[in-house]
Amino acid sequence: MRYDEPIMATVDGYFRNGHVELRETPPDVREGRVLVTFLTDASVPDSQAPAERMAREIRTLVETGQIQRARTLLSGLGDDLSSHPSILPWRATLKAPEARAEGTSTGESAADNIDWLHRHAAEYLGQWVALRDGKLVGHAPDRRTLVRSLRERSEAAGLLMAWCGGEVNQ
């Protein structure tokens, strides 16, 4: 900062426990004299704004595939921010998933169903099929329609639903 030129910049901050915490980085200033203006409560834009700004930053990181950076950012938040409603969904969904072995298997042999797909999937391109024991139970271009139809007939349990490739419904 050059002292022969007056430079004024206003940045957001918060006064707490006798200290001012800056929420923004002043542009092109390494050191210098400051004046602190205390705002009344009514003029403070929003005490929750930092959480919302943080949520936006995390969203941007996630949307650009920078998941580890988003996780690091979340892990460094204080209690106030990390428990904010706009941050909670990110904490819940970006934390490492938990996996467990169930101790039992719920699948039947898949050999016949896989074999059916090898032999017949090309005949049902763009369709969903429902298979049991290597036999076609139903098919439809729309998965929801197929599942509802099968459930109405109480035939859904144990079925394997598969999309046969090809063009999709968009």
Add this chain to the structure above:
Amino acid sequence: MTALYAEGAQSPWNVGASRYFVHEHSHPTGVVPTAVICRIGKAPETELALLDTGATFSVLSRDVLEEAGVEVTEDAVVDIKTRFGTMSGGLCRVPVTLVCERGRGTDVTVEATVLVVDEWPGPTVLGVVGFLERVRFALDPGTGRDASTFYFGLTG
């Protein structure tokens, strides 16, 4: 049980196994996706989902979630680039189970993070963040059509 063992290990590398399917037909991306058997929530039916190590997130359609009886409580809204273009959706925690064939071990359930899209046009995708990052797996194509084996287990 169908088990793999690391050299010198006393316990098996995997806990479950199942056959998998390789789509040989045309696909918008031109790739040949590998599909494994899973169950979303407590749905009575199982489904073939694409095992996609190139996908950041798992993706499923909202109707699949509703059919599985999964209630989503926390939703982080995002716009994510997918093979079908940029899709808006919500990241949610959903139990997804890798289904083991009878006599080959045990199912593995992951409390997974998935991107739920209102109208996802393709099959469910199992991606890295929130799912595969906590599952060890190996694919053995075998030497015949019904010889493929998808081995899966817990990390660590």
